[in-house]
Amino acid sequence: MSAARPGGGTRQDQGDGALLLLFAVALLAAAGLAFIIVSSGSGGAGPLSAFLSGGSPHQRRHKMQDTHVRLEVPLDKLVRGEAVEAFLPGGRQKACPHCAATGAENGRPPSSCPACGGRGHTEVRRPVGPGFMQTFQMQCRHCGGRGVAAASLCPFCRGEGVQREHRASISVPLSPGTPDGHTVLLPGAGDQAPRTHEAQMGPVAPGDVLVTIVTAPHKGFEREGPHLHTRITVSLAQALVGFERDVALLDGSTLRIDRKNEVTQPGEVLRFEGRGMPAFAGGADASVDAGNGAVERFFRGVSDMFGLLGPASSAAAAAAKSPSIPAGDLFVRVDVQWPAAGKRFSPEQIERLKRLLPLDAAAGEGEREGEEAKAQAKKPRKPKN
Numbered sequence: 001m002s003a004a005r006p007g008g009g010t011r012q013d014q015g016d017g018a019l020l021l022l023f024a025v026a027l028l029a030a031a032g033l034a035f036i037i038v039s040s041g042s043g044g045a046g047p048l049s050a051f052l053s054g055g056s057p058h059q060r061r062h063k064m065q066d067t068h069v070r071l072e073v074p075l076d077k078l079v080r081g082e083a084v085e086a087f088l089p090g091g092r093q094k095a096c097p098h099c100a101a102t103g104a105e106n107g108r109p110p111s112s113c114p115a116c117g118g119r120g121h122t123e124v125r126r127p128v129g130p131g132f133m134q135t136f137q138m139q140c141r142h143c144g145g146r147g148v149a150a151a152s153l154c155p156f157c158r159g160e161g162v163q164r165e166h167r168a169s170i171s172v173p174l175s176p177g178t179p180d181g182h183t184v185l186l187p188g189a190g191d192q193a194p195r196t197h198e199a200q201m202g203p204v205a206p207g208d209v210l211v212t213i214v215t216a217p218h219k220g221f222e223r224e225g226p227h228l229h230t231r232i233t234v235s236l237a238q239a240l241v242g243f244e245r246d247v248a249l250l251d252g253s254t255l256r257i258d259r260k261n262e263v264t265q266p267g268e269v270l271r272f273e274g275r276g277m278p279a280f281a282g283g284a285d286a287s288v289d290a291g292n293g294a295v296e297r298f299f300r301g302v303s304d305m306f307g308l309l310g311p312a313s314s315a316a317a318a319a320a321k322s323p324s325i326p327a328g329d330l331f332v333r334v335d336v337q338w339p340a341a342g343k344r345f346s347p348e349q350i351e352r353l354k355r356l357l358p359l360d361a362a363a364g365e366g367e368r369e370g371e372e373a374k375a376q377a378k379k380p381r382k383p384k385n
Contacts (some may be wrong), residue, residue, distance in 0.1 A: 013295065015052050021267045026302060027294065037356070041324050062193075062203070062204045062205065063204065063205040063206075063207060064093075064190060064191045064192065064193050064205065064206055064207035064209045065190075065191070065207050066088070066090070066190055066207045066209070067088055067090075067190040067191065067207060067208070067209045067210070067211055068210050068212070069086050069087075069088060069089065069209065069210070069211045069212070069244070070211075070212050070214060071084065071086045071172065071212065071214065072214050072215070072216040073174065073178075073212050073213055073214070073215065073216060074216050074218070075215055075216065075218040075221055075223060075235040075250060076218070076250040076251075077174065077178075078174065078177070078178050078213070078215060078277070078279060078339060079176065079177070079250040079251050079278060080176060080250070080251055080252075081174050081176035081177070081178070083171050083172060083173045083174060084171075084172050084174060085170070085171060085172070086169060086170055086171075086172050086209075086211050086381050087167070087168070087169045087286075088168045088169065088170060088190075088209065091164050091165050091167065091168045092148075092164075092165045092168035092190065092191060093162045093163070093164055093165070093191035093193075094162060094163065094165050094168070094192055095157055095161065095162060095163075095192055096154060096157035096160070096161055096162055096163045097163075098154055098156040098157070099154035099156070099157060099161065101161040101162065101192075102154070102161060103153065103154055103157065103160060103161040104159075104161040105152065105153060105154050105155065106154075112147060113140060113142055113143035113147055114142075115140055115142040115143065116140035116142070116143060116147060118147040119140075119147055120139065120140055120143065120147040121125050121137045121138060121140055121143040121145065122137070122138055122140050122367070123135050123136070123137055123138075123146060124136045124137075124138055135193065143159075144159075160194035160383055162191075162192050162193070162194045170209060172184055172186070172190055172211050172374060174213070174282060175281060176278040176279075176280070177226070177277045177278040177279055177280035177325060177327070178213055178280060179213075179225075179226075179280055180214060180215050180223070181212065181213070181214070182212070182213045183210050183211065183212045184210070184211045184213065185208060185209075185210055186208060186209040186210075186211065187208050188206045188207075188208065189208065189209040190206055190207030190208055190209045191206060191207045191308075192204070192206045193205075203262055212336060218233060218250075221250060223276065223277070224314060224325065225277075225328065226277045226280075226325050226326065226328030226329075227277070227328040227329050227330070227331065228250075228275075228277055228328060228329075228330050228331070229278045229330075229331045229333070229373055230275040230330070230331075230332055230333070231332070231333045231334075231335055232245055232247065232257070232332060232333075232334055232335070233334075233335045233336075233337050234264065234334060234335075234336060235336075235337050236336055236337065236338055236339065239263065239264045239265075239266070240263055240265075241261070242259050242260040242261045242262045242263075242264075243257075243258060243259050243260070244256065244257065245257045245259075246257055246260070247332065249275065249330075251278070253257075253274060255330070257270065257276070257332065262275050264334050264336070265334075266334075266335065266336040267333060267334070267335065268292055268333070269332065269333050269334075270331070270332045270333075271329055271330070271331055271332075271333065272329060272330040272331075272332070274327045274328075275329065275330035276327065276328030276329045276330045276331075277325075277327065277328040278327055279324070279325065279326050279327040280325040282324035282325070284345050286364070303307060352354060360366075
């Protein structure tokens, strides 16, 4: 039987109440986190966005949505680290050149809308219960939320201050050895905000452009992480007596393959250390923050609120950096070109081949073992103590 306390319930009742309270708190926390993620994914203008960005709702600067681009880059440009041009899907919203982004005709200072005073919205008070009134903000019907009088609007952008550039491109800088899947972040290179947004939310920063790099197929080389693969073809005579070959590499240099007086097996792979992709120094990888931005901003906001992390630690946790990658190796596969099918040798040539080459695999294996034994016998022996 549970013991009862004066003025309260039993211990079991109090324990059940504590469990219910913990369950309710956990449920509210999960719902709040889900709401945070939804609010952040819808453009960052949710009611909890200010908390996630580390400031109050009045101090937070809104930002346009980011533009994501998947770009195939030729392998030689990734080796040399050249800048490439990327076209933005759907174009880009940029400042109207006719009004200098003011939204006013001929670029003159715009006249504020007399109905809303240039704010782009009006306030309406409505009853929400007996004795209670609530103030609502509504888009101004006279200026359409622009905050500018209709008579002074720019005819080219209709007062928005921006125009859609349908075929927009951007230069993407690349480092030598840029890996597959690396995301280059170009801050502020995306869409600019129309005046309608700024009239309703205040200053709105341009969106960023995130370019994910993908290696395009190459006819002479194949990439495998930091390593490169290529093939060369030699004749049967070269495979037997040796050869020298210069191979042009993607960085403009030349690799000398010296196989003089060496037998090369068909399909043999030669490895050259450090001659593959150049070393990648690493750098800010936007793909990490792009995938985990909402959750990361949530915990960063909690840490900043309670002083768990200093400014330096907070910045270090926020800045995701892709690791450096050492230079890769080059693998060269040697293919042997045999004489054409149906070719016939003269009796003299056949006799020479019989004297030089064994006619069966067993004889060839015995001959090789004999050569290895002779080489071991010629090695100097260490004197016994």
